[in-house]
Amino acid sequence: MRAVGLIVEYNPFHNGHAYHLQASKEAAEADIVIAVMSGNFLQRGEPALVSKWQRTKMALLNGVDIVFELPYCFATQKAETFANGAVSMLDAVGTHCLCFGSESGDISDFFRTIDHLEAKQHLFNENIKQFLSTGVSYPKALSLAFGQLPDSDKYLDLAKPNNILGLEYIKAIKQQKSNVIPMTIPRKNANYHDQDFTSATIASATSIRKAIFADSDGKSAIDQYVPKATKQLLNEYLQFYQVFHQWENYWSYLQFRLIHSSPEELRNIYEMEEGLENRLLSAAREADTYLEFMQKIKTKRYTWTRLQRLCVHILTNSKKEDMAMISEKASYLRLLGMTTKGKEYLNKNKAHLSLPLISKLSSFKGKEINLDIKAARVFSLGLPNHLKNKMIHQEYQQPPIYIK
Amino acid sequence: MRAVGLIVEYNPFHNGHAYHLQASKEAAEADIVIAVMSGNFLQRGEPALVSKWQRTKMALLNGVDIVFELPYCFATQKAETFANGAVSMLDAVGTHCLCFGSESGDISDFFRTIDHLEAKQHLFNENIKQFLSTGVSYPKALSLAFGQLPDSDKYLDLAKPNNILGLEYIKAIKQQKSNVIPMTIPRKNANYHDQDFTSATIASATSIRKAIFADSDGKSAIDQYVPKATKQLLNEYLQFYQVFHQWENYWSYLQFRLIHSSPEELRNIYEMEEGLENRLLSAAREADTYLEFMQKIKTKRYTWTRLQRLCVHILTNSKKEDMAMISEKASYLRLLGMTTKGKEYLNKNKAHLSLPLISKLSSFKGKEINLDIKAARVFSLGLPNHLKNKMIHQEYQQPPIYIK
Numbered sequence: 001m002r003a004v005g006l007i008v009e010y011n012p013f014h015n016g017h018a019y020h021l022q023a024s025k026e027a028a029e030a031d032i033v034i035a036v037m038s039g040n041f042l043q044r045g046e047p048a049l050v051s052k053w054q055r056t057k058m059a060l061l062n063g064v065d066i067v068f069e070l071p072y073c074f075a076t077q078k079a080e081t082f083a084n085g086a087v088s089m090l091d092a093v094g095t096h097c098l099c100f101g102s103e104s105g106d107i108s109d110f111f112r113t114i115d116h117l118e119a120k121q122h123l124f125n126e127n128i129k130q131f132l133s134t135g136v137s138y139p140k141a142l143s144l145a146f147g148q149l150p151d152s153d154k155y156l157d158l159a160k161p162n163n164i165l166g167l168e169y170i171k172a173i174k175q176q177k178s179n180v181i182p183m184t185i186p187r188k189n190a191n192y193h194d195q196d197f198t199s200a201t202i203a204s205a206t207s208i209r210k211a212i213f214a215d216s217d218g219k220s221a222i223d224q225y226v227p228k229a230t231k232q233l234l235n236e237y238l239q240f241y242q243v244f245h246q247w248e249n250y251w252s253y254l255q256f257r258l259i260h261s262s263p264e265e266l267r268n269i270y271e272m273e274e275g276l277e278n279r280l281l282s283a284a285r286e287a288d289t290y291l292e293f294m295q296k297i298k299t300k301r302y303t304w305t306r307l308q309r310l311c312v313h314i315l316t317n318s319k320k321e322d323m324a325m326i327s328e329k330a331s332y333l334r335l336l337g338m339t340t341k342g343k344e345y346l347n348k349n350k351a352h353l354s355l356p357l358i359s360k361l362s363s364f365k366g367k368e369i370n371l372d373i374k375a376a377r378v379f380s381l382g383l384p385n386h387l388k389n390k391m392i393h394q395e396y397q398q399p400p401i402y403i404k
Numbered sequence: 405m406r407a408v409g410l411i412v413e414y415n416p417f418h419n420g421h422a423y424h425l426q427a428s429k430e431a432a433e434a435d436i437v438i439a440v441m442s443g444n445f446l447q448r449g450e451p452a453l454v455s456k457w458q459r460t461k462m463a464l465l466n467g468v469d470i471v472f473e474l475p476y477c478f479a480t481q482k483a484e485t486f487a488n489g490a491v492s493m494l495d496a497v498g499t500h501c502l503c504f505g506s507e508s509g510d511i512s513d514f515f516r517t518i519d520h521l522e523a524k525q526h527l528f529n530e531n532i533k534q535f536l537s538t539g540v541s542y543p544k545a546l547s548l549a550f551g552q553l554p555d556s557d558k559y560l561d562l563a564k565p566n567n568i569l570g571l572e573y574i575k576a577i578k579q580q581k582s583n584v585i586p587m588t589i590p591r592k593n594a595n596y597h598d599q600d601f602t603s604a605t606i607a608s609a610t611s612i613r614k615a616i617f618a619d620s621d622g623k624s625a626i627d628q629y630v631p632k633a634t635k636q637l638l639n640e641y642l643q644f645y646q647v648f649h650q651w652e653n654y655w656s657y658l659q660f661r662l663i664h665s666s667p668e669e670l671r672n673i674y675e676m677e678e679g680l681e682n683r684l685l686s687a688a689r690e691a692d693t694y695l696e697f698m699q700k701i702k703t704k705r706y707t708w709t710r711l712q713r714l715c716v717h718i719l720t721n722s723k724k725e726d727m728a729m730i731s732e733k734a735s736y737l738r739l740l741g742m743t744t745k746g747k748e749y750l751n752k753n754k755a756h757l758s759l760p761l762i763s764k765l766s767s768f769k770g771k772e773i774n775l776d777i778k779a780a781r782v783f784s785l786g787l788p789n790h791l792k793n794k795m796i797h798q799e800y801q802q803p804p805i806y807i808k
Contacts, residue, residue: 252789256657257664259781260721285781288790317664377663377689385656386692 001345004030005095005180006064007086007169009038011048011209012234013058014226016188016202021063023185024099032065032341034095036086038075039372040245040379041316043082045308047245047379049209050237051391053398056337060403061229065342067401068093069334072316072371073326076309078138081328083168088329090180092355097181100169103160105186110163110170113156120149137303139164162187176329201225212244241383241391247308249382250315251290257314258284270313270323271306280314315378318371331368334358337401361396405749408434409499409584410468411490411573413442415452415613416638417462418630420592420606425467427589428503436469436745438499440490442479443776444649444783445720447486449712451649451783453613454641455795457802460741464807465633469746471805472497473738476720476775477730480713482542485732487572492733494584496759501585504573507564509590514567514574517560524553541707543568566591580733605629616648645787645795651712653786654719655694661718662688674717674727675710684718719782722775735772738762741805765800 004024010017025033037059039052048055056067074085090098104110117124127145132138146158156163170182188202197203197211203225211221212234223231234244243249258266258281266277279297287293297307333355338346346357358364361373373395380391408428414421429437441463443456452459460471478489494502508514521528531549536542550562560567574586592606607629615625616638627635638648647653662670662685670681683701691697701711737759742750750761762768765777777799784795 252785253657253660255792256660256782256785260661260719260778262721285796286793288793315664317666317669374664378660381656381660388659389690389692392689 001031001341001348002029003032003034003065003093003095003345004028005090005093005098006033006035007070007083007090007098007100008035008059009042009048009205010035010055010059011038011042011205012050012055012226013062013230014203014205014208016204018062018227019188019202020099020101020185024183025063027183027185028097028099030096032345033063034066034068034090034093034342034345035059035064036068036070036089037336039069039072039375041072041076041312041375043075043077043079043309044305045076045310045312046247047250047312047382049212049244049246050234050241051379051394052336053394053401054233054237056401057403058227058230058233060337060339060342060401061233062227065339066093066345067336067338069336069372071330071332071334071368072318072375073323073368074330076312078306078309079165079168080171081326083165083172084176084328085330087169087172087178087180088176089333089355091176091178092330092353093333094349094352095180097183098169098173099183099185100162100166101187102162102166102184103187104156104163104166105184107182107184109156110166110182110184112154113158113167114170114174116149116151116155117146124149135300137301137306139303172328197225209246213246241387243383245379245382247290247311250378251293253378253381254290254311254315255284255287255293257317266314268319268321269310270318270320271310272313272320276302276310315381316371316374318374322367322371325367330355331366332356332358332364334369334372335400337403339402340404343402359400405435405745405752406433407436407438407469407497407499407749408432408587409494409497409502410437410439411474411487411494411502411504412439412463413446413452413609414439414459414463415442415446415609416454416459416630417466417634418607418609418612420608422466422631423592423606424503424505424589428587429467431587431589432501432503434500436749437467438470438472438494438497438746438749439463439468440472440474440493441740443473443476443779445476445480445716445779447479447481447483447713448709449480449714449716450651451654451716451786453616453648453650454638454645455783455798456740457798457805458637458641460805461807462631462634462637464741464743464746464805465637466631469743470497470749471740471742473740473776475734475736475738475772476722476779477727477772478734480716482710482713483569483572484575485730487569487576488580488732489734491573491576491582491584492580493737493759495580495582496734496737496757498753498756499584501587502573502577503587503589504566504570505591506566506570506588507591508560508567508570509588511586511588513560514570514586514588516558517562517571518574518578520553520555520559521550528553539704541705541710543707576732613650617650645791647787649783649786651694651715654782655697657782657785658694658715658719659688659691659697661721670718672723672725673714674722674724675714676717676724680706680714720775720778722778726771726775729771734759735770736760736762736768738773738776739804741807743806744808747806763804 040048042048059067068089070086074082124145127148128141131141131144143158146152166184173180173182197207208222208225263277283293283296376395380388444452446452463471472493474490478486528549531552532545535545535548547563550556577584577586612626612629667681687697687700780799784792
């Protein structure tokens with residue numbers, strides 16, 4: 001059985017994802033689709049709209065055969081770390097190829113760009129340093145530095161977020177000497193950061209979430225952009241848990257943590273840089289909402305995403321020492337769900353998996369998975385009091401979701 | 405001007421307090437009344453119903469002339485520490501006598517009991533140890549140990565909470581070689597722990613709070629037990645801040661703190677004893693409400709009050725090292741409010757105060773007062789989001805309340 005791997009967040013699963021899935025399967029001539037999916041907190045430093053379990057159901061009902069959870073220590077990270085974790089998992093499960101969507105859509109662009117970057121590495125690094133010294137953020141410096149290299153217009157556009165991610169996937173594959181073959185397909189219509197609907201059937205997850213939170217009517221406004229299963233699963237979640245998760249639901253906790261901690265304690269948090277703790281402390285004392293807080297702490301130097309990830313680490317109390325032991329590869333495969341075909345694949349390949357397969361939390365111990373559990377606990381804080389522990393119990397008791 | 409000192413919580417100020425105040429003033433032949441009042445968190449380890457500012461107004465409108473805040477590091481403590489802090493403040497401001505309510509009502513009982521305890525100290529301590537080894541709480545062991553001393557029935561009844569507090573006041577006066585003269589008056593009708601109304605005009609603060617939280621009608625049920633000013637100030641507070649404070653308002657924060665902290669971090673919290681942190685951690689993972697949580701952690705060994713105080717320290721993140729530097733005497737007098745007569749008294753005695761008088765937060769720095777500020781921040785978490793920072797600003801900007 002030939003497997004194509006996808007690296008996803010599905011927040012929520014929409015028509016663009018469905019297109020990417022089908023196109024990837026065809027391009028790779030694959031029998032099954034394996035997704036490595038972020039858990040409850042995402043790469044942009046945000047809580048997912050609904051839990052990883054519900055998003056797993058969306059994936060399985062829309063064509064994915066196996067869903068693994070990308071551990072917290074890789075999921076809420078910059079592109080490089082995120083890519084390293086996800087690629088190592090696809091490799092461990094024997095995926096034949098990884099197919100990612102990109103603005104470029106041409107895999108040779110990626111290889112040429114990597115070669116170019118390697119050839120000009122010294123100049124590139126010098127350029128980055130120079131731009132960083134002007135006070136811009138790292139991703140901005142990277143894109144500007146690349147633009148300064150000779151003939152840069154003949155290579156990938158590194159101002160595009162999915163090109164950057166793709167580049168990191170391929171760098172990870174090279175670095176890990178992985179057998180996974182990278183492929184890319186062009187993204188359709190929606191840009192990653194689009195806030196509003198621009199096409200009749202495909203919209204960015206950002207604009208879909210925006211519509212969902214806009215008002216109660218927003219939920220029907222998304223109908224044309226998401227498969228029916230997504231719509232049903234969103235409604236089901238809302239009915240049971242009474243909320244969709246967003247940062248504002250966690251603001252009280254973030255504020256509490258900030259106002260009762262000492263600067264020394266905050267300085268130990270992963271990704272906290274010297275001096276930033278005081279900025280956060282004073283903003284927490286002034287802001288009434290998460291949005292106000294973010295607007296107060298935002299500077300040219302730190303991207304919104306970078307700051308949000310830091311805030312997630314504050315909530316989960318993830319310290320520098322906790323994250324220091326994270327290696328560049330994942331150390332387990334936590335199975336969130338599978339279809340019959342997915343099950344068949346896993347049964348056939350069981351003996352060849354290079355990492356332990358976890359179907360039940362109680363059967364595995366480790367520092368990394370403790371972070372996942374803590375993230376699930378913290379995610380549950382977004383719910384009404386009487387439902388929090390229900391979600392925690394699910395985390396421990398839920399067997400992998402199985403869909404025939 | 406002759407001043408009588410009272411040590412109070414006024415949660416809220418009720419008819420029993422009004423009686424105690426008048427009787428104390430008369431007994432002491434005093435011109436003015438000085439109250440040392442707990443701030444936002446109380447000796448029983450609970451948030452006050454309304455802020456210290458609103459309770460200061462209650463005090464001033466009902467006959468108190470000067471209100472000082474008993475610092476957090478004394479207010480949320482066992483009787484001995486509570487008494488030490490309060491007595492030292494009354495002494496520093498030149499109060500002539502301290503008049504406390506007690507079940508006994510006879511000051512000579514207290515002196516005789518202290519002499520008796522000193523004479524039998526060795527036996528008493530042995531008795532306490534023995535009872536503690538049976539697993540009962542410290543206050544229980546103390547009362548039982550005293551009962552085992554010869555002729556104990558001729559002395560104070562140490563099963564009564566106000567007798568114990570009174571004893572600690574007098575011990576503090578002796579130990580600090582204070583000039584404050586202790587007096588006591590018998591408490592009227594209500595017992596400290598009474599849950600229900602038992603008299604026509606005097607009820608315990610416990611039963612009054614219970615009625616207030618029982619339902620919206622409870623607010624009129626208390627009319628006969630509290631002065632009009634109290635009623636008005638309670639209503640005003642509710643209108644502005646939309647809540648009365650109780651532990652359940654803080655449960656989410658306590659639970660969050662417990663589920664994201666490591667056992668090592670919790671072990672540093674003041675009053676945390678070996679092994680208790682794990683008990684708290686596992687209870688936080690099971691309980692949906694504060695009451696459920698408390699019921700899960702309660703044992704014979706720890707009183708409800710002792711555990712509640714520990715929970716307050718968890719909320720305020722007060723560590724053993726923070727509290728270790730607390731001496732037996734207060735180091736400042738934070739003025740919360742005064743009447744014209746109170747102002748006159750302070751003006752006259754300004755030169756003789758043995759501690760700095762703080763009217764404005766910004767004019768004073770210190771570790772102890774930082775704990776008060778943190779307590780005020782944490783207290784504000786019980787409010788709706790858009791009102792939290794309003795309360796914090798009051799903490800910094802509110803001059804002492806002045807009532808003519």
